[in-house]
Each structure stands twice: as structure tokens, then as C-alpha cells.
Amino acid sequence: MKNSLKKIVIPIAGLGTRMLPATKAIPKEMLPVVDKPIIQYIVEEAVEAKFNEIILITHSSKASVENHFDKSFELEATLEKRVKRGLLKEIKSISRLNVTIQSIRQGEAKGLGHAILCSRSIVGDEPFAITLPDMLISSDKKSSSLLEMKNEFEISGDSSILLGKAKKTEISRYGIVKLSNKKNKRGFRKIEKIIEKPKMNIAPSSLFAAGRYIFTNKIFNSLSRVKPDKSGEIQLTDAIQDFLLNEEVICFNLKGDLFDCGDKLGYLKAIVHKAQEDEDIGKEFKKYIKKLSY
Ligand code: G1P
Numbered sequence: 001m002k003n004s005l006k007k008i009v010i011p012i013a014g015l016g017t018r019m020l021p022a023t024k025a026i027p028k029e030m031l032p033v034v035d036k037p038i039i040q041y042i043v044e045e046a047v048e049a050k051f052n053e054i055i056l057i058t059h060s061s062k063a064s065v066e067n068h069f070d071k072s073f074e075l076e077a078t079l080e081k082r083v084k085r086g087l088l089k090e091i092k093s094i095s096r097l098n099v100t101i102q103s104i105r106q107g108e109a110k111g112l113g114h115a116i117l118c119s120r121s122i123v124g125d126e127p128f129a130i131t132l133p134d135m136l137i138s139s140d141k142k143s144s145s146l147l148e149m150k151n152e153f154e155i156s157g158d159s160s161i162l163l164g165k166a167k168k169t170e171i172s173r174y175g176i177v178k179l180s181n182k183k184n185k186r187g188f189r190k191i192e193k194i195i196e197k198p199k200m201n202i203a204p205s206s207l208f209a210a211g212r213y214i215f216t217n218k219i220f221n222s223l224s225r226v227k228p229d230k231s232g233e234i235q236l237t238d239a240i241q242d243f244l245l246n247e248e249v250i251c252f253n254l255k256g257d258l259f260d261c262g263d264k265l266g267y268l269k270a271i272v273h274k275a276q277e278d279e280d281i282g283k284e285f286k287k288y289i290k291k292l293s294y
Contacts, residue, residue, distance in 0.1 A: 002157070003153055003157045004154060005051070005127055005150050005153050005214065006051060006052045006053050007051065007053045007054075007055060007122075007123055007126055007129070008051040008053070008054055008055070008129040008131055009055045009057060009119045009123065009128055009130045010043075010046075010056050010057070010130075010131050010132075011056075011106070011112060011115035011116060011130070011133070012056055012058050012059070012065055012133055013057050013058055013059040013106040013109070013115055014028070014112075014115075014262075015059075015109070016028030016262065018262050018263055019031065019267065026064070027039075027061060027062045027064060028133075028134070028261075028262065029042075029065050029133045030064050030065060031261070031267065033267075034271060034274045034275050037068060038134075039065055039068065039133055040068070042133045042136070043069065043097065043099070045137065046131060047099050048142075049144055049146040049150050050147065051099065051129065052099055052100065053099065053102070054099055054100070054101045055102050055103070055119045055128075056101060056103040057103070057104060057105075057115040057116070057118050058103045058105055058106070059106060060105070066101075066103055068094065069094060071095040072091065072095070075091060102122055104118055104121070104122060105118075106118045110228065110232065110233055111233025111234045111235055111236075112234075112236045113226065113234035113237075113238065113239050114233070114234040116130060116239075117220065117234070123220075125217050126217060127153065127159075127215060129149070130212070130213040130215070130236075131146065131213075132212075134261050134262035135210055135211030135212075135260060135261070136259045136261050137212075137254070137258050138257045138258075138259070138270075138274065139255050139256025139257070140255070140256065144255065144256070145162050145212060145253075145254055145256070146162070146212050148252060148255070149252050150214065152250070152252075156186055158188070158248060158250045159213075159214055159216055159243070159248070159249045159250070160213070160249060160250045160252055161177070161191060161194075161209050161212075161213050161240070161249055161250075161251055162209070162210045162212035162213070162251075162252050162254055163177060163207045163209065163251045163252065163254065164207070164210035164254045164258050165207060166207070166208045167206075168200055169200075170208075171198065171200045171206055172197050172198065172199055172200060172203075174208035174209060174210075175194050175196050175197070175208060175209035175236075175237040175240075176197075176198050176204060176207065176208050177191050177193065177204070177205060177207050177209065178192045179191060179207065180192040184248060188250035188251070189251050190248055190249065191251055192244070193244070194209065194240050194244070196229075196235050196238065207251075209237070209240075210258055212252075213240075218243065218247060219239060222240070222242035223239040225239075225242055226238040226239050259273065272289070276289070
């Protein structure tokens with residue numbers, strides 16, 4: 001396939017200060033949403049979107065994330081002995097996902113853009129996707145936004161960003177885009193401009209980058225060109241703005257529900273949402289929620 005897309009980068013080196021003290025000794029990606037850590041939902045979404053290679057950009061404090069996707073012989077043997085077949089199947093399926101997971105360290109805390117740049121040696125000269133592990137998306141597994149973006153890239157070779165709609169009060173938390181009035185030849189709206197965390201009064205819209213991106217390899221040139229911001233971080237958003245000077249980026253609208261799990265309220269909403277879908281406890285949990293609202 002001409003534009004075959006196999007690799008997806010997941011930057012997990014961030015320290016998760018918004019969820020302290022819970023994240024003092026536990027990576028924020030390992031916080032549970034019902035009975036799975038957040039990162040497992042993110043990895044499963046990538047596997048369902050048919051990516052074959054996951055590249056984790058990591059930090060010394062995040063070893064438990066790598067361990068989570070590794071085989072656990074002792075646990076498997078114990079579950080086997082105790083004839084806990086359901087659990088054993090579940091545990092085995094995590095380490096036998098149809099994907100390879102590699103990791104690379106981000107030695108310095110120099111921002112999201114720098115984290116992505118760290119993946120250059122593994123990504124090589126291929127196009128790739130990025131998924132941000134804070135942003136949990138709950139949607140129909142067979143046609144997620146990420147899968148749609150991948151399918152479109154494989155047809156047209158167009159880079160893309162997934163957009164959500166922010167409330168006014170949330171605008172200054174995200175990368176906000178301005179859309180072009182023109183569509184590309186395949187009918188997709190193009191992005192004209194992107195600004196990182198603008199104040200509400202200067203934001204070009206309320207559409208924000210919701211944590212799923214696909215880029216041609218040229219984004220690495222932009223990432224290595226942009227200067228650090230005031231706090232010394234290299235922003236992915238600044239690199240995208242540089243990339244836009246020569247390249248086209250189309251947008252996709254979010255399908256499903258999005259939860260910003262880097263934030264207390266978003267994290268709790270994700271739990272309430274997923275608990276209601278849970279096979280074992282969903283029914284009872286819904287009853288409980290109903291009772292609470294009286
Ligand atoms: C990052 C990006 C921002 C994007 C957001 C989505 O911000 O810089 O453009 O909208 O993720 O979660 P962060 O959450 O790392 O501050």
C-alpha cells in the first residue's frame with residue numbers, strides 16, 4: 001500500500017501533576033478506570049485501529065506501564081492453578097495483543113514536541129500517528145475516529161488532527177485551531193492555524209486538538225526547527241503551525257465521548273461512563289447512580 005501507516009507514538013513521560021498525590025508513585029497512565037489502567041484503553045484503541053507498532057516515549061518512573069504489557073509468568077501460573085479461567089484469559093490477552101511495543105526514554109522534560117522528536121530513530125522515514133494517553137475516547141470499536149483517520153491517510157496521504165469542541169472555560173487548556181473555509185479535493189476541511197492554550201478572547205474558535213494526530217515524516221523537520229516556549233518546552237502545536245506553512249492538514253470531528261483523564265473531573269466522568277458499560281457491575285451501578293440523583 002502506498003501510504004501504509006503502521007506506527008503510533010504514545011508519549012507517557014509526563015509527570016501527571018494535575019492528579020497528585022495519586023500520581024506521586026504511580027504513573028498517571030496506570031490509574032484505573034473501573035478495572036483497567038487508562039493506558040490499556042489507549043493501547044486497545046490503537047490495536048483496534050490496526051496499528052502494528054506502538055512506540056512509548058517514557059520516563060524512569062514509568063516502568064510499570066511497560067510491565068503491564070509484558071507477560072507475567074507468575075500471575076498466569078497462579079491463576080491457572082486456581083482455575084480462574086476468565087481472569088487468566090484476560091491477563092493473557094494483555095501481553096498477547098497483536099502489536100509490538102517498543103519504548104524509548106525522554107531524558108529531559110522538554111515538552112510534548114520534544115517527546116515526539118525522541119521517537120524519530122524508531123519511526124525512521126515513515127508516516128506515523130500520535131495518541132495522547134490522557135485523552136480517553138469511548139466509541140464504537142469498529143469505527144473509531146483513529147481508524148477513520150488512518151483509513152483516510154492510507155488513501156490520500158493527508159496528515160490529520162482529531163478535533164473536539166471545547167467549552168469556553170476549557171479553551172485555554174488546549175491547542176485551538178482555525179479552520180480554512182476551503183475543503184480539500186476529497187471534501188475534508190483543512191486546518192489553517194493552530195495556537196497552544198490561547199486566552200478565551202483571542203482564540204480563533206472553540207475547536208481543540210483532542211489528542212489523536214497523523215503526520216507525514218516531515219513533522220520531524222518542523223519539530224527540530226521550532227524553538228522552546230517561555231517555559232523551555234518544545235510544543236507539538238508550534239511544530240504543527242510550522243508544518244502547516246508547507247503541508248496540508250485535514251481535520252476529523254470526534255466520534256464518541258472524550259474524557260480528559262489528566263484532569264480530576266474528566267477522570268471521574270470516565271469512570272462513571274465506563275462503569276455503566278461494565279458487563280459485571282453496569283446494571284447495579286446504573287441503579288446506584290439513579291438513586292443518587294433523587
Ligand atoms: C497537549 C497539547 C494540546 C492538546 C492537548 C490535548 O496539551 O499540547 O495542544 O490540545 O494535549 O490533551 P497538554 O494536555 O499536554 O497540556
